[in-house]
Amino acid sequence: MVQVSKIVKWFFIFIGTALGTFLALCVFAFWYMSSGIFGVDSFDKQAWHKKTTNEQDATCYRGGMAKDIVDKLLSSKTTREDVVSLLGSPDGNSTENSYSYGLGMCSGFGFDYDSLHIYFDDQGYVSHAKIMQH
Template sequence: MVQVSKIVKWFFIVAGTILATLLALCVFAFWYMNSGIFGMDSFDKQAWHKKTTNEQDATCYRGGMAKDIIDKLLSSKTTREDVVSLLGSPDGNSTENSYRYVLGMCSGFGFDYDSLHIYVDGQGYIFHAKIMQH
Protein backbone atom coordinates (compact mmCIF):
# COMPACT_ATOMS: atom_id res chain seq x y z
CA MET A 1 0.00 0.00 0.00
CA VAL A 2 2.84 2.40 0.84
CA GLN A 3 4.55 1.64 -2.49
CA VAL A 4 1.36 2.45 -4.48
CA SER A 5 0.99 5.70 -2.57
CA LYS A 6 4.54 6.76 -3.52
CA ILE A 7 3.94 5.91 -7.17
CA VAL A 8 0.72 7.94 -7.25
CA LYS A 9 2.49 10.86 -5.54
CA TRP A 10 5.33 10.83 -8.09
CA PHE A 11 2.86 10.50 -10.94
CA PHE A 12 1.09 13.71 -9.86
CA ILE A 13 4.40 15.53 -9.39
CA VAL A 14 5.59 14.56 -12.88
CA ALA A 15 2.19 15.29 -14.47
CA GLY A 16 2.04 18.68 -12.73
CA THR A 17 5.54 19.57 -13.89
CA ILE A 18 4.72 18.62 -17.47
CA LEU A 19 1.48 20.63 -17.42
CA ALA A 20 3.21 23.69 -15.93
CA THR A 21 5.92 23.50 -18.60
CA LEU A 22 3.34 23.21 -21.39
CA LEU A 23 1.39 26.15 -19.98
CA ALA A 24 4.56 28.28 -19.83
CA LEU A 25 5.37 27.37 -23.44
CA CYS A 26 1.85 28.29 -24.55
CA VAL A 27 2.06 31.67 -22.80
CA PHE A 28 5.44 32.35 -24.42
CA ALA A 29 4.15 31.31 -27.86
CA PHE A 30 1.09 33.58 -27.47
CA TRP A 31 3.31 36.52 -26.49
CA TYR A 32 5.76 35.89 -29.32
CA MET A 33 3.06 35.49 -31.99
CA ASN A 34 1.22 38.64 -30.91
CA SER A 35 4.19 40.97 -30.60
CA GLY A 36 7.30 39.27 -29.29
CA ILE A 37 10.53 41.01 -29.99
CA PHE A 38 8.93 43.01 -32.80
CA GLY A 39 6.66 44.93 -30.40
CA MET A 40 9.10 45.92 -27.69
CA ASP A 41 9.83 49.52 -28.77
CA SER A 42 7.97 52.52 -30.10
CA PHE A 43 9.09 53.88 -33.44
CA ASP A 44 12.02 56.29 -33.13
CA LYS A 45 12.95 57.88 -36.45
CA GLN A 46 16.46 58.74 -35.28
CA ALA A 47 17.12 55.17 -34.07
CA TRP A 48 15.65 53.75 -37.28
CA HIS A 49 18.03 55.77 -39.46
CA LYS A 50 21.07 55.31 -37.22
CA LYS A 51 24.10 53.88 -39.04
CA THR A 52 24.93 50.37 -37.83
CA THR A 53 28.33 48.87 -37.18
CA ASN A 54 29.33 45.35 -38.18
CA GLU A 55 28.68 44.18 -34.61
CA GLN A 56 25.20 45.73 -34.55
CA ASP A 57 24.38 44.20 -37.93
CA ALA A 58 24.17 40.80 -36.23
CA THR A 59 21.57 42.08 -33.74
CA CYS A 60 17.87 42.92 -33.97
CA TYR A 61 18.68 46.63 -34.27
CA ARG A 62 15.33 47.72 -35.79
CA GLY A 63 13.11 44.76 -34.93
CA GLY A 64 11.60 46.17 -31.75
CA MET A 65 9.97 49.00 -33.71
CA ALA A 66 8.40 46.89 -36.48
CA LYS A 67 5.02 46.19 -34.85
CA ASP A 68 4.63 49.85 -33.84
CA ILE A 69 5.25 50.88 -37.45
CA ILE A 70 2.66 48.42 -38.77
CA ASP A 71 0.04 49.16 -36.10
CA LYS A 72 0.32 52.93 -35.70
CA LEU A 73 2.13 54.49 -38.64
CA LEU A 74 0.96 52.57 -41.70
CA SER A 75 -2.62 52.66 -42.91
CA SER A 76 -4.53 52.46 -46.17
CA LYS A 77 -4.11 56.26 -46.43
CA THR A 78 -0.30 56.04 -46.25
CA THR A 79 1.40 56.62 -49.59
CA ARG A 80 4.72 55.26 -50.85
CA GLU A 81 6.11 58.80 -50.48
CA ASP A 82 5.02 58.84 -46.82
CA VAL A 83 6.83 55.53 -46.26
CA VAL A 84 10.06 56.78 -47.83
CA SER A 85 9.81 60.04 -45.87
CA LEU A 86 9.38 58.11 -42.62
CA LEU A 87 11.63 55.06 -43.11
CA GLY A 88 14.02 56.19 -45.85
CA SER A 89 14.78 54.47 -49.12
CA PRO A 90 13.97 50.76 -49.10
CA ASP A 91 16.77 48.24 -48.74
CA GLY A 92 17.83 45.80 -51.47
CA ASN A 93 15.40 43.44 -53.18
CA SER A 94 12.68 46.09 -53.27
CA THR A 95 10.44 46.92 -56.21
CA GLU A 96 8.10 49.78 -57.04
CA ASN A 97 5.23 47.95 -55.30
CA SER A 98 7.10 46.05 -52.57
CA TYR A 99 9.43 47.78 -50.14
CA ARG A 100 11.80 45.85 -47.88
CA TYR A 101 13.47 47.23 -44.76
CA VAL A 102 15.98 45.05 -42.90
CA LEU A 103 15.24 44.73 -39.17
CA GLY A 104 18.32 42.73 -38.21
CA MET A 105 18.79 39.19 -36.97
CA CYS A 106 15.82 38.85 -34.64
CA SER A 107 15.32 35.08 -34.58
CA GLY A 108 17.68 34.56 -31.68
CA PHE A 109 19.85 32.12 -33.61
CA GLY A 110 21.79 34.87 -35.36
CA PHE A 111 21.83 33.54 -38.91
CA ASP A 112 18.58 34.75 -40.53
CA TYR A 113 17.64 38.35 -41.20
CA ASP A 114 14.14 39.62 -40.56
CA SER A 115 12.62 42.31 -42.76
CA LEU A 116 9.62 44.59 -42.78
CA HIS A 117 7.84 44.23 -46.12
CA ILE A 118 5.46 46.97 -47.19
CA TYR A 119 3.21 46.47 -50.21
CA VAL A 120 1.87 49.35 -52.32
CA ASP A 121 -1.13 49.19 -54.65
CA GLY A 122 -1.40 50.65 -58.16
CA GLN A 123 -2.54 54.03 -56.82
CA GLY A 124 0.51 54.31 -54.55
CA TYR A 125 -1.17 53.49 -51.21
CA ILE A 126 -0.14 50.90 -48.64
CA PHE A 127 -2.38 47.84 -48.65
CA HIS A 128 -0.34 45.37 -46.57
CA ALA A 129 2.72 45.17 -44.34
CA LYS A 130 4.30 42.15 -42.66
CA ILE A 131 7.46 40.92 -40.99
CA MET A 132 9.29 38.12 -42.76
CA GLN A 133 12.33 36.05 -41.92
CA HIS A 134 14.79 35.32 -44.73
Protein backbone atom coordinates in the same frame (compact mmCIF):
# COMPACT_ATOMS: atom_id res chain seq x y z
CA MET B 1 0.44 1.38 1.85
CA VAL B 2 3.36 3.77 2.36
CA GLN B 3 4.87 2.65 -0.96
CA VAL B 4 1.59 3.37 -2.82
CA SER B 5 1.32 6.89 -1.35
CA LYS B 6 4.89 7.66 -2.47
CA ILE B 7 4.07 6.49 -6.01
CA VAL B 8 0.91 8.61 -6.06
CA LYS B 9 2.84 11.61 -4.73
CA TRP B 10 5.53 11.29 -7.44
CA PHE B 11 2.87 10.73 -10.09
CA PHE B 12 1.18 14.02 -9.18
CA ILE B 13 4.53 15.82 -9.08
CA PHE B 14 5.34 14.49 -12.56
CA ILE B 15 1.91 15.41 -13.96
CA GLY B 16 2.09 18.90 -12.38
CA THR B 17 5.55 19.51 -13.81
CA ALA B 18 4.52 18.29 -17.26
CA LEU B 19 1.38 20.45 -17.27
CA GLY B 20 3.29 23.48 -16.01
CA THR B 21 5.92 23.07 -18.72
CA PHE B 22 3.24 22.62 -21.38
CA LEU B 23 1.40 25.74 -20.17
CA ALA B 24 4.61 27.79 -20.20
CA LEU B 25 5.35 26.65 -23.77
CA CYS B 26 1.81 27.58 -24.86
CA VAL B 27 2.13 31.05 -23.34
CA PHE B 28 5.50 31.55 -25.04
CA ALA B 29 4.13 30.34 -28.39
CA PHE B 30 1.14 32.69 -28.12
CA TRP B 31 3.41 35.63 -27.27
CA TYR B 32 5.79 34.83 -30.12
CA MET B 33 3.02 34.34 -32.70
CA SER B 34 1.09 37.46 -31.68
CA SER B 35 3.98 39.93 -31.66
CA GLY B 36 7.12 38.39 -30.19
CA ILE B 37 10.29 40.38 -30.50
CA PHE B 38 8.73 42.59 -33.17
CA GLY B 39 6.36 44.29 -30.74
CA VAL B 40 8.57 45.24 -27.81
CA ASP B 41 9.41 48.86 -28.77
CA SER B 42 7.59 51.93 -30.00
CA PHE B 43 8.81 53.48 -33.22
CA ASP B 44 11.70 55.89 -32.67
CA LYS B 45 12.74 57.69 -35.85
CA GLN B 46 16.23 58.46 -34.52
CA ALA B 47 16.85 54.84 -33.54
CA TRP B 48 15.48 53.62 -36.87
CA HIS B 49 17.87 55.82 -38.88
CA LYS B 50 20.89 55.26 -36.61
CA LYS B 51 23.94 53.88 -38.44
CA THR B 52 24.86 50.36 -37.41
CA THR B 53 28.18 48.65 -37.00
CA ASN B 54 28.90 45.14 -38.27
CA GLU B 55 28.36 43.81 -34.74
CA GLN B 56 24.97 45.53 -34.46
CA ASP B 57 23.95 44.22 -37.88
CA ALA B 58 23.94 40.73 -36.37
CA THR B 59 21.37 41.82 -33.76
CA CYS B 60 17.68 42.68 -34.02
CA TYR B 61 18.49 46.40 -34.11
CA ARG B 62 15.17 47.53 -35.69
CA GLY B 63 12.97 44.51 -35.08
CA GLY B 64 11.35 45.69 -31.87
CA MET B 65 9.79 48.65 -33.69
CA ALA B 66 8.36 46.71 -36.66
CA LYS B 67 4.94 45.84 -35.21
CA ASP B 68 4.42 49.42 -34.03
CA ILE B 69 5.12 50.65 -37.58
CA VAL B 70 2.69 48.16 -39.13
CA ASP B 71 -0.06 48.65 -36.53
CA LYS B 72 0.09 52.37 -35.81
CA LEU B 73 2.02 54.29 -38.48
CA LEU B 74 0.94 52.69 -41.75
CA SER B 75 -2.58 52.93 -43.11
CA SER B 76 -4.37 52.82 -46.44
CA LYS B 77 -3.86 56.60 -46.62
CA THR B 78 -0.05 56.36 -46.33
CA THR B 79 1.75 57.07 -49.61
CA ARG B 80 5.15 55.91 -50.87
CA GLU B 81 6.47 59.40 -50.13
CA ASP B 82 5.15 59.20 -46.55
CA VAL B 83 6.92 55.87 -46.05
CA VAL B 84 10.24 57.25 -47.36
CA SER B 85 9.84 60.36 -45.19
CA LEU B 86 9.28 58.18 -42.13
CA LEU B 87 11.62 55.22 -42.73
CA GLY B 88 14.09 56.52 -45.31
CA SER B 89 14.97 55.02 -48.67
CA PRO B 90 14.12 51.32 -48.97
CA ASP B 91 16.76 48.62 -49.17
CA GLY B 92 18.17 47.28 -52.42
CA ASN B 93 15.64 44.48 -52.95
CA SER B 94 12.71 46.88 -53.33
CA THR B 95 10.48 47.54 -56.31
CA GLU B 96 7.98 50.26 -57.20
CA ASN B 97 5.17 48.29 -55.52
CA SER B 98 7.14 46.81 -52.62
CA TYR B 99 9.61 48.45 -50.24
CA SER B 100 11.86 46.39 -47.99
CA TYR B 101 13.61 47.55 -44.80
CA GLY B 102 16.12 45.41 -42.89
CA LEU B 103 15.35 44.69 -39.24
CA GLY B 104 18.43 42.66 -38.31
CA MET B 105 18.71 39.07 -37.13
CA CYS B 106 15.66 38.65 -34.94
CA SER B 107 15.13 34.88 -35.02
CA GLY B 108 17.22 34.28 -31.93
CA PHE B 109 19.46 31.80 -33.74
CA GLY B 110 21.52 34.56 -35.40
CA PHE B 111 21.57 33.28 -38.96
CA ASP B 112 18.42 34.64 -40.62
CA TYR B 113 17.75 38.28 -41.40
CA ASP B 114 14.28 39.70 -40.97
CA SER B 115 12.78 42.55 -42.92
CA LEU B 116 9.72 44.73 -43.04
CA HIS B 117 7.98 44.61 -46.42
CA ILE B 118 5.55 47.36 -47.32
CA TYR B 119 3.31 46.85 -50.36
CA PHE B 120 1.61 49.57 -52.40
CA ASP B 121 -1.46 49.59 -54.63
CA ASP B 122 -1.54 51.04 -58.17
CA GLN B 123 -2.26 54.54 -56.80
CA GLY B 124 0.84 54.49 -54.57
CA TYR B 125 -0.90 53.96 -51.22
CA VAL B 126 0.03 51.27 -48.69
CA SER B 127 -2.05 48.15 -49.31
CA HIS B 128 -0.45 46.03 -46.56
CA ALA B 129 2.78 45.34 -44.73
CA LYS B 130 4.35 42.27 -43.19
CA ILE B 131 7.42 41.15 -41.34
CA MET B 132 9.34 38.40 -43.10
CA GLN B 133 12.23 36.16 -42.17
CA HIS B 134 14.63 35.23 -44.95
